Amino acid sequence: IQDRQGPAALLCPSPCQCEEDGIFVMVDCSELGLSAVPTNLSPLTTYLDLSMNNISEIQPRAFHRLHLLSELRISGNQLRYISGHALQGLHNLKVLMLQNNQLERLPDDAPWDLPNLLSLRLDANLLSEVPAGAFRGVRSLRHLWLDDNSLTEIPVTALDSLPSLQAMTLALNQITHIPDYAFTNLSALVVLHLHNNQIQSMGARCFEGLYSLETLDLNYNDLQEFPVAIRTLSKLQELGFHNNNIKAIPERAFVGNPQLQTIHFYENPIQFVGKSAFQFLPKLHTLSLNGATQIQEFPDLKGTTSLEILTLTRAGLSALPVDLCEQLPRLRVLELSYNQIEDLPSFYHCSALQEIGLQHNQIRRIESSTFRQLTSLRALDLSWNMIEWIHLDAFASLHSLIKLDLTENRLISVPVAGLGGLTHLKLRGNTELYEAFSPDYFPRMRVIEMPYAYQCCVYGSCDSYKPVSQWDTEQSTDEDLHKRTVAMYPIHADTHYDPDLEEFQLEIEESKLQTSVQCTPTPGPFRPCDSLLGSW
């Protein structure tokens, strides 16, 4: 908003800045150190910004001529109370911003009369309660911010006056309980944020009436039980109750919420999960359960056909259902580490799988059918199992595989068919695996970990360690070193190029990096490539 000469300039109260909007005026008086609302505001004002001043009181009838005002910003001042009379005349006001003040209470008997108000910001104030009649004059309200106040209860009666409300936040207050029928008149509410309160309990019917609710945020509370009250929320799409104190997810937990797409419930001491808890959620795409030690059986995911990411770690699983992939045809990421899984089904029907994590289980064998046709699989982690045998064709169809981790197993051989695309291969800890795999098997390899150092010699790792006789000349002068360097790289000799030695060495190092494979453990003086005893 610029300070403009012209009609607007005549109507612009000093020291504010104004801008014409056709015949109307937009007035910016923010951050001017004002202690009162300017008096000579034009009736043609549609936007007025008084934020970040020192206004501690609004004089009666301050806005009574501003019938056309659409947006009023008084955030960031020192207001403690605003009477109903102070906002008289604002018939067309749509947006009222009062956040970041010190409001301690709202008018009750003579509430604000703002019939067209759509958005009301009361966040970051000192409200400890909302009187029953506070919202009687703002019946068209759609968006209400009451977060970051000192409310200890849901303002049930006050909310009854808001049949058009669509989005509300009561986050960052001190609410401890949600009573039955708390929101019964809010049939148009789509979003409800209650995060960062101290909610311990809820009435089983506390969400009755919320027929349109799509987003419910209960994160960072003190819920002891699973919120069964969600059962009435048939339109719910996004549910969060992470960082609570919930220990169990009951059977058929989400039977009333077929539209659910995301459920966030990490950071809960969940021990038990009902086998049917996550059934019939056709739009759910992510399910993550970590540390639910009482889960002994894989959950029945019948009807949850859109799941793409399934994480079920640190539980007590010992087997996987044979029809797992028939239930989850769109699975992209399957993370089942830290269980007690022994046998693997065929993942054949999980054709979209890109990542599988099965580390820290008790798997012994890999059959030819286990990973067959997983042509999109990029990363497979089978480390820390007891794998003794892998079928020759087990990896044959894994054309996209780039990372394979078989650390700490009991392998004596590894089938290489299908592994030509690997860039990372880990075999450390397979103490009976002696084969030195030719680099030809892995043309794109970059990082490889072998059980023994000598197995790295095929990767030229011995170049970095030459027998002492050739490089030990302590006394060699720079010139000597220069001659020997030029002799080794004749291309520089004829161009009388007199390279700076340090720059030259950098060039050598860089060229080495592009082609070399980082193979560990690196051979060294005590683990030479030339075997002293003929064999290790």
Added chain:
Amino acid sequence: SGVSSGCQQGGCLTCSDYNGCLSCKPRFFMHLERIGMKQIGVCMTSCPPGFYGTRSPERNTCTKCRSECDSCFNKNFCTRCRAGFYLHLGKCQENCPEGLVRSDTQRECVPRCPV
């Protein structure tokens, strides 16, 4: 709104002349404004148009709304649409549901005017 550049801002807790606000006073939103190649920290009582605010005990942040929204309550709920889109129950769509028509002035889906 409720912002000016550099270190003189009312909402700044710590700042540098080069990067503006480095941290905000309690209850203010921190927003990184891009000016050419530079990013200037700004402390505000509400996030700029096209962004929504999220309050938490540790800090208050501004996050971009969906592209079709001019302003929003959170990432899934718009409060005003961009030109060419029409608001209905927090969604900005190019078409309106059955029984509602597009209002270009309000950029909303509104009931059909009675004949």
